[in-house]
Amino acid sequence: MPRRVQLDGKPIVITGGGTGIGAATAKICAAAGMPVVLAGRRTEPLEATKASIEAAGGRAHIVSTDVTQGNHATEILDAGESVFGPAWAVFANAGRGLDRAGHTTTEEELRSIFEVNFFATHILLTEAAERMLGRREGGHLLACASCVSKFSPPYHGAYAASKAAQDLFCQAMRLELAPFGIFVSTIHPITTTTEFFDVSAQVSGRSTERTSVHLTPKFFRQSPEQVARSIFKCLRKPVPEVWTSTIVRITAAMRTLRPTLMDRQMKRMLDERSDVPGQGS
Template sequence: MTQRFANKVVLITGGSSGIGAATAKRLAAEGGMAVICGRRQQPLEEVVAEIRAQGGKADWVIADVSDEAAVNAAVAETVKRHGRLDILINNAATVVWAMIEGSSTADWNACLQGSLSSVYFGTRAVLPQMKKQGGGAIVNISSVCGLLGSPGMGAYGAAKAGMISFSQVAALEGAADNIRVNVVIPGIVMTPPTAAVMADEKAVTASARAVPLRRIGKPEELAAAILFLASDDASYITGTTLTVDGGKTCELNTGAADFS
């Protein structure tokens, strides 16, 4: 495997499972130092141990990304331990399913704080260090819920849509200092939260059938897209979005077509 991330220090929020963990493992396999961030120590330690067992470099820091001070501390600790910070991957999110009429202000605030304000906190915290180093890359993980409406996902969808706009502004503001900011937009991916809502194999099959590629995505497939945008392979790409959804959001489904 190539060593695209040799000598790079990368902070990944929400790194203890799913897309975050897959990204950390792939990053370490390509020579990077993967610093994963989350709220609970044990799952972070398990991912780090797995990476180290494969000969990769990894570390962890504890932080609740909805807490501004905790995010600042995690960034500072990463720089203190490793001397630099080249890439930030804002992957952590808070999801609350609630129809608008039955939702609470607490639901709304939790989603916005954990899925949008967290990205603002992280981006703001890393910019001075990246400027000092002569550049860097930020990849923010949005969702197809930020592109299209989905009942029960009003707060989450608003947060993920807001992330796209925020990332465009951050890309413009960071460009003069060689700091690139891009967005990856996942569709349905088989992560622990996805698996938890799949009642049985029938539900998995039905969900897969709704995707043009006829399957649910793998965390490793999202990791590949994330690391492309984070790497020097994407050195002339900033302010853009990369949708990784098996073709779902490009389809106008009238209910009459059968391509089987």
């Protein structure tokens, strides 16, 4: 892997590319000359991101697909290859949350969140890896995990577990693929102001007026553009893990050393909850 990757002209595939972190990353990549393949279910946000990229002189192609269905990986990678040629980078970013206490999470909800956050990521990244291995030109695989892949806040156990699974699978792939010049990076954003929290509340049958983003101090909130800049830096100079907050990274490390201390910190999130006996209304 070169110390600094020349990205101009190298295609990137981004799932969840119509909104939030995916859209912001797509715009930065396109501005640097990378043709971008944007995938997601809704056509409108994909079209809007594409239009914004093209207005700035970049190139984008959209694939409207559900990453939990059918042969989405083949569909997305084939579509990208036919327009821009083989992808240099593939960013598995599509994902969602679930705002629910562990003991009230149904098996169906658990399987459903793992489908999009874990299985879809790895179906896409493993197929991309196969193609990169066949071409012998290297490449870069990225997965949008989360800071909570290393610790779990209350009510987000299913989400954190799906992100931890994603993170661990990528850790092994990173070592397996390094000899072939294929870099694997995981992204660990902290609270990012996107549609994520509204979608999560809706899926969980909760109000969108008071979600986790409202409980997060301003200091720990970031814009998707901030996260995208860190991701782009990693594309230029690959690193194993992208963290967007040093304090949270240190906190994540502390979780292993001092679980009781961390649990005490997390307890403040146990407020005003009606889905847990003894909590709130």
